[in-house]
Amino acid sequence: MSDPALNLNHASQVLSAPLRLDGGQSLDGVCLAYETCGRLNADKSNAILLFHALTMDQHVVSDHPKTGKPGWWQKSVGPGKVIDTNRFFVICVNVLGGCMGSTGPASIAADGRPWAMRFPVITIRDMVRAQVALLDAFGIDQVHAVVGGSMGGMQALSFAANWPERTRAALVIASTARHSAQNIAFHEVGRQAIMADPKWRGGDYHAGGKGPENGLAVARMAAHITYLSEAGLTDKFGRRLQDRTAKTFGFDADFQVESYLRHQGLSFTDRFDANSYLYITRAMDYFDLAEEHGGKLADAFAGSTARFCLISFDTDWLYPTAESRTIAHALNAAGAPVSFVELSAPFGHDSFLLDVPAQDRVIAGFLNQ
Amino acid sequence: MSDPALNLNHASQVLSAPLRLDGGQSLDGVCLAYETCGRLNADKSNAILLFHALTMDQHVVSDHPKTGKPGWWQKSVGPGKVIDTNRFFVICVNVLGGCMGSTGPASIAADGRPWAMRFPVITIRDMVRAQVALLDAFGIDQVHAVVGGSMGGMQALSFAANWPERTRAALVIASTARHSAQNIAFHEVGRQAIMADPKWRGGDYHAGGKGPENGLAVARMAAHITYLSEAGLTDKFGRRLQDRTAKTFGFDADFQVESYLRHQGLSFTDRFDANSYLYITRAMDYFDLAEEHGGKLADAFAGSTARFCLISFDTDWLYPTAESRTIAHALNAAGAPVSFVELSAPFGHDSFLLDVPAQDRVIAGFLNQ
Numbered sequence: 247m248s249d250p251a252l253n254l255n256h257a258s259q260v261l262s263a264p265l266r267l268d269g270g271q272s273l274d275g276v277c278l279a280y281e282t283c284g285r286l287n288a289d290k291s292n293a294i295l296l297f298h299a300l301t302m303d304q305h306v307v308s309d310h311p312k313t314g315k316p317g318w319w320q321k322s323v324g325p326g327k328v329i330d331t332n333r334f335f336v337i338c339v340n341v342l343g344g345c346m347g348s349t350g351p352a353s354i355a356a357d358g359r360p361w362a363m364r365f366p367v368i369t370i371r372d373m374v375r376a377q378v379a380l381l382d383a384f385g386i387d388q389v390h391a392v393v394g395g396s397m398g399g400m401q402a403l404s405f406a407a408n409w410p411e412r413t414r415a416a417l418v419i420a421s422t423a424r425h426s427a428q429n430i431a432f433h434e435v436g437r438q439a440i441m442a443d444p445k446w447r448g449g450d451y452h453a454g455g456k457g458p459e460n461g462l463a464v465a466r467m468a469a470h471i472t473y474l475s476e477a478g479l480t481d482k483f484g485r486r487l488q489d490r491t492a493k494t495f496g497f498d499a500d501f502q503v504e505s506y507l508r509h510q511g512l513s514f515t516d517r518f519d520a521n522s523y524l525y526i527t528r529a530m531d532y533f534d535l536a537e538e539h540g541g542k543l544a545d546a547f548a549g550s551t552a553r554f555c556l557i558s559f560d561t562d563w564l565y566p567t568a569e570s571r572t573i574a575h576a577l578n579a580a581g582a583p584v585s586f587v588e589l590s591a592p593f594g595h596d597s598f599l600l601d602v603p604a605q606d607r608v609i610a611g612f613l614n615q
Numbered sequence: 616m617s618d619p620a621l622n623l624n625h626a627s628q629v630l631s632a633p634l635r636l637d638g639g640q641s642l643d644g645v646c647l648a649y650e651t652c653g654r655l656n657a658d659k660s661n662a663i664l665l666f667h668a669l670t671m672d673q674h675v676v677s678d679h680p681k682t683g684k685p686g687w688w689q690k691s692v693g694p695g696k697v698i699d700t701n702r703f704f705v706i707c708v709n710v711l712g713g714c715m716g717s718t719g720p721a722s723i724a725a726d727g728r729p730w731a732m733r734f735p736v737i738t739i740r741d742m743v744r745a746q747v748a749l750l751d752a753f754g755i756d757q758v759h760a761v762v763g764g765s766m767g768g769m770q771a772l773s774f775a776a777n778w779p780e781r782t783r784a785a786l787v788i789a790s791t792a793r794h795s796a797q798n799i800a801f802h803e804v805g806r807q808a809i810m811a812d813p814k815w816r817g818g819d820y821h822a823g824g825k826g827p828e829n830g831l832a833v834a835r836m837a838a839h840i841t842y843l844s845e846a847g848l849t850d851k852f853g854r855r856l857q858d859r860t861a862k863t864f865g866f867d868a869d870f871q872v873e874s875y876l877r878h879q880g881l882s883f884t885d886r887f888d889a890n891s892y893l894y895i896t897r898a899m900d901y902f903d904l905a906e907e908h909g910g911k912l913a914d915a916f917a918g919s920t921a922r923f924c925l926i927s928f929d930t931d932w933l934y935p936t937a938e939s940r941t942i943a944h945a946l947n948a949a950g951a952p953v954s955f956v957e958l959s960a961p962f963g964h965d966s967f968l969l970d971v972p973a974q975d976r977v978i979a980g981f982l983n984q
Contacts, residue, residue, distance in 0.1 A: 269864035367864040427848035427872040428840065434873045435836045437866065438880070439808055442829035460811035467804045468837050471797065476932075479796035485903060493901060495638035495736040497806065497893065501900070503796040504803045511807070524866065531870070532862060534854060563845075563932070 268369040279347025280339040284331030296338040297394030297401035303346035312517040345519035363449035395419035395598035410550040422569035424534035433527040436465030462520045463511030475561035475594030543576035554584040555612040559597040637738040648716025649708040653700030665707045666763030666770035672715035681886040711745045714888035732818035764788035764967035779919040788926045789967045791938035793903040802896040805834030831889045832880030844930035844963030912945035923953040924981040928966040
């Protein structure tokens with residue numbers, strides 16, 4: 247990560263104006279923490295605003311400061327990579343409501359105490375509005391493209407719909423224009439798991455001691471299953487036992503998949519704030535781009551002149567191909583240029599983060615036009 | 616339910632011999648609580664052993680004593696119904712490990728205290744072995760058919776494979792011959808939710824006060840999503856709001872699907888024991904009929920002379936059609952007579968409990984041969 251060619255930069259910016267929120271409130275002194283990679287050119291025309299997914303953050307290229315693991319899209323972003331930072335200036339911002347430096351429920355409110363559950367409920371559009379303000383601070387009038395997978399794709403859609411003049415292209419991967427009943431249901435299970443943990447204490451766990459780690463771990467476990475395909479889980483684990491030759495007839499993690507899930511749950515609690523999880527999942531559940539635009543999805547894109555590219559994965563059952571197709575039809579109806587491809591990959595929803603060469607070709611082809 | 620034509624009977628039976636368990640232990644004085652409907656004929660040849668699913672019990676026809684709701688297959692079992700009790704004597708037994716009268720972790724052990732987590736881990740075959748002993752007590756050498764959906768189907772398969780001379784037919788609905796990694800994963804989330812609840816207290820919550828109701832409710836919520844199809848949830852709830860005209864920008868159950876899930880979770884805790892949930896899900900996760908028979912599923916049915924009927928549902932993603940197809944292929948390889956049909960129904964896994972006329976025709980046709 248010391249490669250000077252990366253031009254890697256971490257910083258944070260306090261927005262100069264109060265941020266108006268969809269819920270009616272406004273937030274003063276919003277701080278946004280971000281990572282940039284590459285160099286902004288002289289006419290500020292080569293920026294790509296990359297949005298992260300629910301449980302990620304701004305550490306796209308750099309190793310994660312808490313886990314030490316590689317950035318979540320290190321394989322795709324960098325000099326000569328699919329998103330080529332020799333050409334583009336990539337910005338990724340920890341979302342509003344997050345817990346990696348941007349203002350969220352763990353931040354300190356005006357009274358000197360953490361916001362906790364007094365933090366206003368935010369929307370995907372609020373997250374994007376904050377990032378548009380950051381572009382203003384950078385003096386970037388228009389980005390080359392907005393790019394995101396999963397919740398990042400929701401932000402890309404929201405950006406293109408609500409700030410159409412601010413981007414020339416939008417790349418939306420494994421995403422949806424609205425959260426389905428099943429999507430909401432899985433998130434609600436996670437929220438109830440957190441809120442049922444006595445250590446959550448109505449959200450006021452920041453003062454000391456452990457937060458609702460057990461509840462957050464259960465939430466993460468439930469969500470994690472939705473990120474993987476049934477076939478992918480079977481390939482990876484099947485019914486194989488964990489470090490033993492026979493079932494123990496007990497409640498230990500006999501099966502590898504149990505051990506894996508428990509690890510996913512526990513390790514998540516080391517790097518994520520439980521209240522942030524509540525607020526960000528709520529924002530995703532509230533997301534319904536058509537509803538924001540009078541109920542007709544095509545109307546959301548009426549003012550757009552951007553090019554669109556949609557990618558879905560055949561094994562993604564969280565945001566299945568039908569969701570991307572709905573967006574493609576709406577873009578067609580709005581007369582927007584759109585290419586849409588369903589890729590075959592065995593990894594389920596998480597395919598967008600993994601090694602899928604066909605995805606690389608689509609992304610590079612779209613961004614380099 | 617006072618209809619004398621039903622010949623409805625509730626009773627329980629203590630097994631005279633110790634019950635040998637797959638885990639190596641044996642259990643003395645096992646009690647099985649059951650419901651029967653119809654009359655056993657003189658040569659005891661008209662019995663149907665009906666197995667219940669994970670969260671059901673012996674109340675097939677009778678209203679549930681705790682919830683007051685109709686029995687879980689009241690629509691299908693009774694005089695002149697699909698399983699016609701004018702002809703058949705239907706027996707349904709609360710499974711070993713259950714909490715509605717049969718011996719389980721809430722039962723009192725020899726030392727006068729509840730078994731709790733000292734109860735031995737049981738298997739699907741153990742559940743069936745106990746019920747075979749009950750048939751012995753009834754003097755029933757061979758039943759007309761074994762019938763079950765979901766976990767009930769696993770028991771039907773286990774019965775036909777391990778006690779092939781004891782049934783002439785096996786009807787297996789929406790089930791599987793082994794739990795997949797994804798199936799295990801969802802159960803593990805539920806178990807972790809229960810065990811993370813401080814009121815679980817290592818399983819020793821029976822002494823007084825509330826048990827791990829929050830954890831059990833979260834477990835039920837997560838599982839309940841898997842019983843329904845995405846399209847079914849969308850049809851039933853979509854993104855409709857609950858008793859309000861606009862989002863509240865809070866964490867109340869804004870969406871109907873949230874309210875529904877919370878209700879499902881809470882009401883479950885009124886009728887189900889958390890430790891029973893741990894033991895029964897464990898038994899399901901351990902189920903792998905091929906593994907029990909040397910690794911080849913066809914070998915499980917080598918000794919069988921029974922007729923088989925398999926039903927799957929196109930929207931069931933918990934035990935999808937491919938699982939039934941695997942069983943059908945194994946039965947073909949074993950030379951067993953089998954009919955297999957995938958039915959179209961919008962309700963997901965729960966279709967077998969709901970109004971699917973095509974299912975009625977298949978069941979009646981198979982049982983009345």
